[in-house]
Amino acid sequence: MAKTLADLRRPDLLQTKGFVDGKWTSTPGSETFDVLNPASLEKLAILPEMNAADTENAIEAANKAFASFRKTTARQRARWLRRWNDLILENIDDLSLILTLENGKPLPEARGEVIYGASFLEWFAAEAERTHGETVPAANPNHRILTIKQPIGVAALLTPWNFPIAMITRKAGAALAAGCTTVWKPAGETPLTSLALALLAQEAGLPNGSINVVLTLNKVAEVGQAICDNNIVRKLSFTGSTRVGKLLAQQCGPTLKKLSLELGGNSPFIVFDDASIDHAVEALMMAKFRNSGQTCVTANRIFVQKGIYNAFSDAMLKRMQSLQVGPGVQDGATIGPLTHERAVEKATQHIEDAKRLGGKVILGGASVPGSKGYFMQPTLIRDMNPEMITTREEVFAPVLGMYPFETEEEVIALANNSNVGLGSFIMTENMSRCVRVAEALEVGMVGVNVGMLSACESPFGGVKDSGYGREGGTQGIEDYLTVKAILMDVNH
Secondary structure (H helix, E strand, O other): OOOOHHHOOOHHHOOOOEEEOOEEEOOOOOOEEEEEOOOOOOEEEEEEOOOHHHHHHHHHHHHHHHHHHOOOOHHHHHHHHHHHHHHHHHOHHHHHHHHHHHHOOOHHHHHHHHHHHHHHHHHHHHHHOOOOOEEEOOOOOOEEEEEEEEEOOEEEEEOOOOOOOHHHHHHHHHHHHHOOOEEEEOOOOOOHHHHHHHHHHHHHOOOOOOEEEOOOOOOHHHHHHHHHHOOOEEEEEEEOOHHHHHHHHHHHHHHOOEEEEEOOOOEEEEEOOOOOHHHHHHHHHHHHHHHHHOOOOOEEEEEEEHHHHHHHHHHHHHHHOOOOEOOOOOOOOOEOOOOOHHHHHHHHHHHHHHHHOOOEEEEOOOEOOOOOOOOEOOEEEEOOOOOOHHHHOOOOOOEEEEEEEOOHHHHHHHHHOOOEEOOOEEEOOOHHHHHHHHHHOOOOOOEEOOOOOOOOOOOEOOEEOOEEOOEOOOOOOHHHEEEEEEEEEOOO
16 A cells, blocks of 8 residues: 555654744645645645744744854754754654655655755764864964864755755754854755755754744745845855856855855766676666656766776666556555656656767656656667757766777766866776776766765865865765954963
């Protein structure tokens, strides 16, 4: 039997109001929006459409809380984060179900995201106690120079729909560990997991006002403008498209906010002749088909050296034929629905463009006929070329296009011929080549003989139009801190 929200062990994890200053809130008679299951288009919940005034209230609540929260000890903040981590893992079944129903990804993947998301809280709990300054040798022997690190202030966290748990914990874990209070704006398509996380954070003991959640689907521009215009918000972290990231950067200019922007990607996946074909196939399955191809670092351009091009194509075809498309709650499903109808339309356009320019579709090639939801067939296209639209744009769907290449120099040039630079992958048994190519690729992250690029202890972010700033790792907390220098005359 398909699972529904009625199967939650803790029904209180399903919240349908905004969260401001420790209270669940919505304006009576206000506009609302529906949260839909992308696998069936059935309504999951009705939520209040919050506006600029609601956003201002959330910012004020965060600012009021910051006055005391910034003075809490790093150890106390660490304890809160560890307790929050524990509560998330204790409720993994319910959180996974909510995530699958609103996002579409298969339940095993949803469980993986819950574990991954919780890991950031555990990581930043430890980092909270390592935000120390230093003593700087002074040229004047009568002087001493000390530096300390302090929380930057209220932080606004804008998250996408593809990883609604992990993207908020990666940001909020760092912000709260640093001593900042937060205002969350989750994606309107997937807000239910953020609300469940807020409930568990409150249960973990985090003070009222340290977390505030603003809900919107149709007033995103209004809410975003209110955040950018407000001088109280000193930090904005956004994960999403390059277009919106650039707009936010412009809107934040007058208030000179500190920004972290994790934007679009177009990850090359390079398979050299000396790679293990079986290992490369499994790595590509992970890099391409996780979350139905809807990840910012998904393998988008698959470059395969001509010596193994045909053998790799055959192996990939066989492996992709084992994928099962279906609702995320269905046993055995490995490819769930896309989150938007427009995502299906975009994927179809990419496929038709590739066919028109000489690409050969050898598997899939269309949406799933007769399905109620936003399902796309896993698609394999051979003989891609640089003229095709997929070369320039993320497809964000289970559509895999293979490009042949001959030399190392050629593929580096092809891989770098992009205005974005988030992630990349290299498959080779030649360690010298690993170093050469990894250093030559114009990206923020390189995976060598692996199909995943993210871990809580590793910095995540890109270059060029993929944005700036880093999340995760020891670097992740630094974006929520300021450095203060203290100069003293010790002989005065």
